[in-house]
Amino acid sequence: MSDQTSETSRMRGLMLVAGREIRVRGLSKANIVSMIVTVVIVGILAALPSFLGGDDADEKIGLAGTGADAMQTQLDAMGGFDVTLFDSAAEAERAAEDGDVEAAVADGRVYSENGLDSAVQNQLDSAWQAASVQTNLGDAGLTDAQIAGALTVQPLESVTFGDDSGTDSITGYFTGLVISIIMFMMLMTPVQYIAMGVVEEKSSRIVEILLTSLKPWQLLGGKVIGLGVISLVNLVAMVAVGLGVASATGMLSDLPPGTASAAVSSIGWWLIAFALFGTLAGGVGSLVSRQEESGSVLTPLIMSLTLSYLGAIFLLNAPTSTFAVVLSIVPPFSGIAMPTRMAIAEVPAWQIGLSGVLLALAAAGALALGSQLYKRSVLYTGSRMKISEALRRAA
Structure with missing residues (x-):
């Protein structure tokens, strides 16, 4: 005790x-x-x-015309875009002119009020080309599964020789x-x-x-x-x-x-x-x-x-x-x-x-x-x- x-x-x-x-x-x-x-x-x-980090708000993009659905799929996969579909190319063009969207893509043309940032322009070009290939493959009679297989490409594997x-x-x-x-x-x-x-x-x-x-x-x-x-x-x-x-x-x-x-x-x-x-x-x-x-x-x-x-x-x-x-x-x-x-x-x-x-x-x-x-x-x-x-x- x-x-x-x-x-x-x-x-x-x-x-x-x-x-x-x-x-x-x-x-x-x-x-x-x-x-x-x-x-x-x-x-x-x-x-x-x-x-x-700056403003990370999604870019507002309008789509219309042939391949609009396929291009929306591409942009959604990329991320960073707020996509709006329009019934006609004229409506998409008007939305870009009025400033409702930063850019509009319709029938092979990009409409914007004051031009686009080069990075955004390159992304739209890539999405348009991928969507066009997808559309062309569909027109050639390939099924959705065959199109998906043809478009699926493994990313490059990074190999570095220095000390990372x-x-x-x-x-x-x-x-x-x-x-x-x-x-x-x-x-x-x-x-x-x-x-x-x-x-x-x-x-x-x-x-x-x-x-x-x-x-x-x-x-x-x-x-x-x-x-x-x-x-x-x-x-x-x-x-x-x-x-x-x-x-x-x-x-x-x-x-x-x-x-x-x-x-x-x-x-x-x-x-x-x-x-x-x-x-x-x-x-x-x-x-x-x-x-x-x-x-x-x-x-x-x-x-x-x-x-x-x-x-x-x-x-x-x-x-x-x-x-x-x-x-x-x-x-x-x-x-x-x-x-x-x-x-x-x-x-x-x-x-x-x-x-x-x-x-x-x-x-x-x-x-x-x-x-x-x-x-x-x-x-x-x-x-x-x-x-x-x-x-x-x-x-």
């Missing part, structure tokens, strides 16, 4: 510290405003491709870029907050008071959990808004296969990466006693995050290259690189599993190292302590 009471007491202390971080930082006006602004920006970025490792489209590249930026920012900001919070408590000597009733691991763990919850809420809001806007604008179906699942799974990758960087930030932050010195101990972590982000940007152009594969598997770079790569290309399941296991092991190692650094140096005052010196100190 006493062991259970002790365990409950320890967890209560951990949650008290986490709750304090959530109230002080998460519910602050600055954080709420920042979250709203960030979510709005993500929504705008998610809608941007649909705005840049780029993204499928500008939309895919843009999506991967947004995911990498969000992952980078949502790791960089809380990591810095954790280190600065540790230094602030240490320089003000408030940590000495807190440690009279709390254990070092409760202080560090509560700070990491509290700031993690705040950042997680922000990240979930961004992913939800991004996918929601993409779905509402019809862009979700245009994204590379697996993009939506990659965006959702990025939350899991972020949690593991945050555990890795967050605990290390708390540990190295305890090595210094002044805010001016925090930058020097945070530099290796910031450099690792920056290199992870830059590597993710590189793999946008070559997601299946050897460099991209290694970067998305080896921690800590995989925390950003793997969800970015998953958003733009099909990644083998074994690579995803291996990357997740290695990142989790690295996070466990970081947790052990960060907690020991914090435990051994948080009460030390004076000049910056080296990591080796901190590990040699008695716990």
Whole structure:
């Protein structure tokens, strides 16, 4: 019973510290405003491709005369056309002249008010030729099944000799870029907050008071959990808004296969990466006693995050290259690189599993190292302590 009471007491202390971080930082006006602004920006970025895509309304085409039915079949198969059948060529011509349709095709002629776009003109020409062949075959006595067989042609099979490792489209590249930026920012900001919070408590000597009733691991763990919850809420809001806007604008179906699942799974990758960087930030932050010195101990972590982000940007152009594969598997770079790569290309399941296991092991190692650094140096005052010196100190 006493062991259970002790365990409950320890967890209560951990949650008290986490709750304090959530109230002080998460519910602050600055954080709420920042979250709203960030979510709005993500929504705008998610809608941007649909705005840049231009007007995708179907072309209004009028048809009349011989072969009109056959040509309608061809245009319907092509897609992108709103076809209207007229009883006579004169009616179709009048509709084009009045602007009721962009163009009218009747008896071998195309009627339009100001000419047609070359792409539309070529499509109409192709449809007219295919319809004419179909009509001629029917006049020659072939059955519908024979005509269908004669007109059925297998499309060309694409064979490339180069490395087809780029993204499928500008939309895919843009999506991967947004995911990498969000992952980078949502790791960089809380990591810095954790280190600065540790230094602030240490320089003000408030940590000495807190440690009279709390254990070092409760202080560090509560700070990491509290700031993690705040950042997680922000990240979930961004992913939800991004996918929601993409779905509402019809862009979700245009994204590379697996993009939506990659965006959702990025939350899991972020949690593991945050555990890795967050605990290390708390540990190295305890090595210094002044805010001016925090930058020097945070530099290796910031450099690792920056290199992870830059590597993710590189793999946008070559997601299946050897460099991209290694970067998305080896921690800590995989925390950003793997969800970015998953958003733009099909990644083998074994690579995803291996990357997740290695990142989790690295996070466990970081947790052990960060907690020991914090435990051994948080009460030390004076000049910056080296990591080796901190590990040699008695716990």
